[in-house]
Amino acid sequence: MRDFKSVMTENGKGKFYLFTELCKGCGLCIEKCPKHTIGWSERVGIYGAPTVEPGHGEEDCIACKTCQTVCPDCAIMIEKIK
Amino acid sequence: MAVEFNNVAPAMPACWRKETKTHKFCPGCGHGIVLKALGEAIDELGIQDKVIFSVDIGCCLLAIDFFNCDTVQTHHGRTNAVCAGVKRATPDKIVIAYMGDGGGYAIGSQHLVNCAARNEKITSILVNNTNYGMTGGQMAPTTLPGQKTETSPYGRSVEQQGEPTHGPEMVAAMAGQGAYVARGTVAKPKQLKNYLKKALQAQLNGSGFSFVEALSTCPTNWATNAQKTWAFLENEMQAEYPVGEFKVPEEGGQTK
Numbered sequence: 001m002r003d004f005k006s007v008m009t010e011n012g013k014g015k016f017y018l019f020t021e022l023c024k025g026c027g028l029c030i031e032k033c034p035k036h037t038i039g040w041s042e043r044v045g046i047y048g049a050p051t052v053e054p055g056h057g058e059e060d061c062i063a064c065k066t067c068q069t070v071c072p073d074c075a076i077m078i079e080k081i082k
Numbered sequence: 083m084a085v086e087f088n089n090v091a092p093a094m095p096a097c098w099r100k101e102t103k104t105h106k107f108c109p110g111c112g113h114g115i116v117l118k119a120l121g122e123a124i125d126e127l128g129i130q131d132k133v134i135f136s137v138d139i140g141c142c143l144l145a146i147d148f149f150n151c152d153t154v155q156t157h158h159g160r161t162n163a164v165c166a167g168v169k170r171a172t173p174d175k176i177v178i179a180y181m182g183d184g185g186g187y188a189i190g191s192q193h194l195v196n197c198a199a200r201n202e203k204i205t206s207i208l209v210n211n212t213n214y215g216m217t218g219g220q221m222a223p224t225t226l227p228g229q230k231t232e233t234s235p236y237g238r239s240v241e242q243q244g245e246p247t248h249g250p251e252m253v254a255a256m257a258g259q260g261a262y263v264a265r266g267t268v269a270k271p272k273q274l275k276n277y278l279k280k281a282l283q284a285q286l287n288g289s290g291f292s293f294v295e296a297l298s299t300c301p302t303n304w305a306t307n308a309q310k311t312w313a314f315l316e317n318e319m320q321a322e323y324p325v326g327e328f329k330v331p332e333e334g335g336q337t338k
């Protein structure tokens with residue numbers, strides 16, 4: 001299977017993998033995170049728009065995977081920290 | 083702290099064709115969420131090698147190289163009719179028609195109506211984004227009352243253009259026993275996946291026509307940011323178009 005470059009950020013209960021070659025910077029995930037922890041990153045994605053990362057809110061990631069589920073481009077993968 | 087990787091696989095459905103990703107849909111386009119739900123449904127049913135996928139003209143045609151499945155491209159509005167023929171010629175295949183609201187409810191409405199009336203044993207998926215996305219956001223049968231588009235600059239007038247088309251309600255009223263009809267939304271991807279799985283299961287059982295409308299997003303033509311995109315879908319569209327199942331095959335009913 002083809003591999004894609006990713007950036008992993010640990011936050012709260014989750015390892016947040018962001019695939020820079022897939023993220024188009026639409027922001028849909030930011031709006032859906034129940035903990036409001038996702039915000040814009042300084043790294044740009046496939047279309048030169050900012051990608052996203054956790055750690056931008058007052059609360060931390062609870063590894064609910066909502067962001068992964070709603071991303072139209074499969075640009076987020078959450079791994080639960082056990 | 084951020085760590086970079088080159089060898090981590092994204093959480094993509096197995097039947098998605100990785101070489102063609104990222105896909106061609108605009109940022110925030112709901113087509114990607116519908117096709118993720120469909121990919122997961124195909125994976126979970128283990129039917130990838132049996133699927134023949136068919137795309138209409140419209141933004142759906144950007145999915146022509148989306149899956150590792152045989153794929154057909156049809157003329158605008160003709161996807162249901164082509165799929166009915168493909169299914170009759172190769173009844174062991176799982177045939178999936180994929181179209182927009184313009185393709186399914188305007189130019190191709192006769193094919194949807196007659197596939198429903200004949201209870202064709204195909205699965206038809208219609209993406210409702212309340213406009214003609216590919217051609218620049220013109221008014222569609224699904225445009226909401228008062229909604230501004232390229233061709234309804236003062237808002238859709240019910241007096242002049244009528245009420246929006248409610249497709250699943252129409253199909254449910256027409257299709258015979260054994261049909262499956264539902265409306266999902268990309269705001270609830272898991273529910274949408276379950277509807278798509280039930281639709282494909284109806285085809286696997288040969289019980290009747292299966293039709294799923296997916297309420298979807300078109301941020302490019304709506305000219306909405308992420309917050310307003312979700313709000314338009316979840317407040318205005320879902321108020322006009324109720325989400326749910328409209329017809330399910332009867333227990334122990336007409337199955338092959």
Ligand SMILES: Cc1ncc(C[n+]2csc(CCOP(=O)(O)OP(=O)(O)O)c2C)c(N)n1
Binds near residue numbers: 141214
């Ligand atoms: C016979 C025919 N008439 C008109 C067109 C022009 N055309 C291309 S795409 C499209 C509308 C697509 O809208 P919809 O089906 O809602 O799909 P969307 O792009 O919104 O997903 C039209 C009218 C065409 N290609 N062929």
Ligand code: SF4
Binds near residue numbers: 026027028051070074
């Ligand atoms: S991760 Fe996905 S949902 Fe979030 S901004 Fe990127 S493409 Fe959009």
Ligand code: SF4
Binds near residue numbers: 014035054060061066
């Ligand atoms: S997994 Fe849940 S809590 Fe964590 S970033 Fe995603 S949406 Fe937010």
Ligand code: SF4
Binds near residue numbers: 113
């Ligand atoms: S125009 Fe609309 S429907 Fe077409 S790809 Fe862009 S967002 Fe999606």
Ligand SMILES: [Mg+2]
Binds near residue numbers: 182183209210212
């Ligand atoms: Mg459309």
